[in-house]
Amino acid sequence: MTDVQLAVTDAFRDEWGRVVATLIRMTGDWDLAEECAQDAFASALSSWTASGIPERPGAWLTTTARNRALDRLRRSKTEAAKLQEVVALNVPGEAPPADDSGVSDDRLRLIFTCCHPALTLEARVALTLRTLAGLSTAEIARAFLVPEATMAKRLVRAKHKIRDAGIPYRVPPAHLLPERVGGVLGVLYLLFNEGYSASAGEDLLRPDLTAEAIRLGRLLARLMPDEPEVAGLVALMLMQDARRGARLDSDGELVSLEDQDRSLWDTAEISEGTRLIEAALRRQRPGPYQIQAAIAACHTEAARAADTDWRQIAMLYSELGKFVPSAVVALNHAVAVAMADGPAAGLSVVDSLAAEGALDGYYLLPATRADLLRRLDRRAEAADAYRAALVLAPTEPERRYLRRRLAEVAG
Amino acid sequence: MKYMLLMHGVEEHEDGDDLAGTAPEAGATAHDEEEPCWMPWYREMTARGVGLLKGAMLQPSTTATTVRASGSEVLVADGPFAETKEQILGFDVIECADLDEAIHAASRHPVAQNGGVVEVRPILAMS
Numbered sequence: 001m002t003d004v005q006l007a008v009t010d011a012f013r014d015e016w017g018r019v020v021a022t023l024i025r026m027t028g029d030w031d032l033a034e035e036c037a038q039d040a041f042a043s044a045l046s047s048w049t050a051s052g053i054p055e056r057p058g059a060w061l062t063t064t065a066r067n068r069a070l071d072r073l074r075r076s077k078t079e080a081a082k083l084q085e086v087v088a089l090n091v092p093g094e095a096p097p098a099d100d101s102g103v104s105d106d107r108l109r110l111i112f113t114c115c116h117p118a119l120t121l122e123a124r125v126a127l128t129l130r131t132l133a134g135l136s137t138a139e140i141a142r143a144f145l146v147p148e149a150t151m152a153k154r155l156v157r158a159k160h161k162i163r164d165a166g167i168p169y170r171v172p173p174a175h176l177l178p179e180r181v182g183g184v185l186g187v188l189y190l191l192f193n194e195g196y197s198a199s200a201g202e203d204l205l206r207p208d209l210t211a212e213a214i215r216l217g218r219l220l221a222r223l224m225p226d227e228p229e230v231a232g233l234v235a236l237m238l239m240q241d242a243r244r245g246a247r248l249d250s251d252g253e254l255v256s257l258e259d260q261d262r263s264l265w266d267t268a269e270i271s272e273g274t275r276l277i278e279a280a281l282r283r284q285r286p287g288p289y290q291i292q293a294a295i296a297a298c299h300t301e302a303a304r305a306a307d308t309d310w311r312q313i314a315m316l317y318s319e320l321g322k323f324v325p326s327a328v329v330a331l332n333h334a335v336a337v338a339m340a341d342g343p344a345a346g347l348s349v350v351d352s353l354a355a356e357g358a359l360d361g362y363y364l365l366p367a368t369r370a371d372l373l374r375r376l377d378r379r380a381e382a383a384d385a386y387r388a389a390l391v392l393a394p395t396e397p398e399r400r401y402l403r404r405r406l407a408e409v410a411g
Numbered sequence: 412m413k414y415m416l417l418m419h420g421v422e423e424h425e426d427g428d429d430l431a432g433t434a435p436e437a438g439a440t441a442h443d444e445e446e447p448c449w450m451p452w453y454r455e456m457t458a459r460g461v462g463l464l465k466g467a468m469l470q471p472s473t474t475a476t477t478v479r480a481s482g483s484e485v486l487v488a489d490g491p492f493a494e495t496k497e498q499i500l501g502f503d504v505i506e507c508a509d510l511d512e513a514i515h516a517a518s519r520h521p522v523a524q525n526g527g528v529v530e531v532r533p534i535l536a537m538s
Contacts, residue, residue: 118510165533166412168509176511 004048011057012041016134017219019061021106024131025169027069030159034131036072040065107132108171108223111216115184116167123158124187125194130155133212143194143209184220185233185289188213192237196244210241221276228280232290235280238273239296242266254401258305270300288323291316310339327358335368343375363392367402374409382409413464413534414513416520418500420527422471448521456505461516466503500527504534 001009019040023033040061047064054060114127126144129135135143141151161167172180195209217234224230246260255261277293295316302308314336321329330353338346350369359365370385386406393399453463472491479486491498505516510531517529 118514166509168511172511
């Protein structure tokens with residue numbers, strides 16, 4: 001790669017979202033904004049080769065994209081009204097206006113608009129990846145295992161809804177903010193999990209999506225430094241991602257947390273995550289992401305699996321249950337109890353969860369029962385539970401792990 | 412922007428009551444027996460700068476007639492378009508800044524406050 005190509009690639013990663021976000025504010029037209037941003041990046045390659053890499057590539061790209069938008073709007077007479085708007089806003093070097101929230105970064109407007117609750121979850125995820133992260137429609141389609149035409153239609157429909165239903169392009173006012181921040185974090189964490197634990201298919205990991213989720217999370221944390229839940233989510237993602245290298249063995253088999261080679265964990269990610277979560281917790285405004293990050297920290301702090309502070313983890317899961325009253329959290333609480341007080345104590349919690357029926361069809365329920373029964377040396381019952389889990393497990397590596405355990409207790 | 416709020420909910424059949432069945436009784440009994448249930452909502456919206464352009468409660472769906480035109484033939488049938496548990500109870504047309512305002516207006520509407528569902532639809536602008 002030449003220096004210029006490298007500079008354009010860097011600028012694309014760093015500036016795409018900002019250029020698109022600014023152009024959307026100026027023109028109100030999402031398609032035009034994307035196309036003009038694309039044009040600006042394309043012309044950067046030849047222009048920077050001829051006249052050198054500008055000192056502030058972001059400003060160069062924004063100006064070029066804006067001029068392109070002006071040209072296109074001038075040519076289309078039917079959009080005279082839009083042109084006036086652009087001319088009015090076309091003040092060089094002008095800082096975007098701060099709105100109710102006091103936040104002036106266009107990318108924050110963009111992410112809140114992309115993650116508006118009036119859009120479907122799939123649309124929110126796709127729009128965020130396309131407009132803010134700059135992934136192509138084809139890349140997003142591949143990541144979510146849908147045909148490119150389907151993904152293109154999804155994006156078009158979402159952009160039309162934003163325009164036609166009047167979804168505002170802004171950071172929500174204070175009274176809506178807590179709820180909307182939660183919605184944005186939900187989209188980022190879904191993105192992360194889609195990459196970290198693929199919900200379908202042969203591959204268990206899709207690292208591109210986890211990297212994008214972390215990148216967007218860091219951006220959001222920079223833009224909203226006073227929201228401890230944002231920092232909590234970034235810390236959580238970093239500490240989960242830190243274990244990526246140890247999650248699968250050389251044959252692509254899933255390795256359970258206790259059996260993982262901890263020397264493979266990414267210490268840089270762990271220390272960044274630990275720093276973030278400690279600072280967030282000091283603000284004394286706990287939330288579900290901060291608590292989950294604290295749980296992840298309990299694991300990463302233990303030099304060996306045997307050193308894990310399970311009593312602390314059990315306590316944190318019971319705290320988490322107050323924010324997220326879900327059966328899955330209750331199942332994790334049961335596992336922590338089993339680790340702290342023995343498999344029999346854990347099994348009785350799991351059995352009472354099974355009796356409630358809320359986890360029917362969730363493979364981790366029989367899988368957890370099976371593991372506890374195996375530890376209690378109740379092999380026949382354990383084998384039955386592994387078989388039940390096998391039927392429900394969604395991906396192939398998870399099924400292989402269960403088959404291996406089944407062979408142990410049945411053999 | 413202009414939005415239509417379409418109120419969906421379960422109709423009260425036994426006493427032939429209309430929307431009043433799903434609307435708050437408190438507004439009608441607290442101060443002024445004559446005040447319709449949507450008046451507090453109307454005042455709240457006006458204070459927020461949301462314009463109420465038009466609105467009505469509907470007679471129950473048992474009074475509905477469905478009309479289809481096929482060429483020169485007109486097909487008339489008794490009953491609503493879809494026989495579902497939830498029917499359209501009424502509508503309001505509002506004018507406000509954006510979807511967030513319209514969502515707020517819908518969430519404060521007596522029908523939403525009493526277990527009904529409000530569909531928010533932007534009105535197609537005629538240019």
